[in-house]
Amino acid sequence: MAVRKNQATLTAQEKRGFVNAVLELKRQGGYDTFVSTHNSFIMSDTDDGERTGHRSPSFLPWHRKFLLQFEQALQAIDATVALPYWDWTADRTTDASIWGADFLGGDGRSSDGQVTTGPFAFSGGKWPVTVSPDSRNYLLRSLGAGTADLPTKADVDGVLALSDYDTPPWNSSSDGFRNNLEGWRGVNLHNRVHVWIGGNMSTGMSPNDPVFWLHHCFIDRLWAGWQARHPDQGYLPADRTQDVVSLNDTMKPWNDTAPAALLDHTRFYTYDSAY
């Protein structure tokens, strides 16, 4: 079973293994399907209509399943690969090792935001962006331009202290752990990280930037951290609720997995340490 590790602790060989599997999935054509799927959900998830991937209780189980599928696609290429997570409360500067040329590459250049270093730079020829809302076909980042600071550990701990998983009306205006983690309310955790990175990560096609997977892996680990802190609380809503995925409803696009089947991540993988 895969052990998901903090990206800051990966060996050079582990970094190469992850990067090469991602590049190979891109070359084979499978990568961009993940980008399209994410965008089609984020554009149709609305506060007053059906909502599955975002702004709803199933934000966390939907992304857990989405990451599992991506991790399995990488493992079909290299069985030793596991998704790393990025603890942005600790590695929070633009010169952190995650942005190194040996891993995800660095910030976009000031003239047009194009990432020019690392394995995903357009000049390397292996990372054309094909699913995009505009005419650009290269990876874009503007680290720290959209918002000054990444969330802190204190921000995270405050959100993990919230006891209700989610609350009516089960959308971007809800109180509770899920919406404070997603970031439409409160100190803003998940959304703020997308904005801090900027470029493709700010868009509905955010998986165009491979850092998407490391960010969401950390979000997934925070969900497990919340579960450990609140053993008497669980996924809500438990009962059928219009337009949202309740505990035992299956989720689109898979239609075979309900949140209830995903609550225990240790059935699928473990983390190197608990948050």
Added chain:
Amino acid sequence: MSEQSTSTDLTRRRMLQGAVVALTAATGTVVLGLTGPGAGSTAAAGLEGDDSFDEVFQQRRIQGMPMAAGTAMPSGHQHGAMGYQVLIDGRELHMMRNADGTWISVLDHYRTFSTPRALARSAVIALHGAQLVPISV
């Protein structure tokens, strides 16, 4: 540009957009989000009298305008109240409204804006001169 010519131009463009919306709806692209919990008085305040605009910002033409009620959505869902559309150099910027009346666009899907004009200006900055393209899903 006189107020009258702006108005005429907007009317013409709105008719053109009707076709764009019908086309994107047919291909499965969701166009606008509106109404829902909290979208009453807050939503109205969110426009802040900004219900239409047409300006040049950083050398790009940005326009915003309310859309007709009852716009059909690909899901079969119908918007019961007013929708909204933003164009950059005549091309549609996909946008949605949040329950609290704020707005997001496909270029800024994780950051909210209090008005469509602020959303359009942010999109212009993010584009660095690039053109919007139709979104296929």
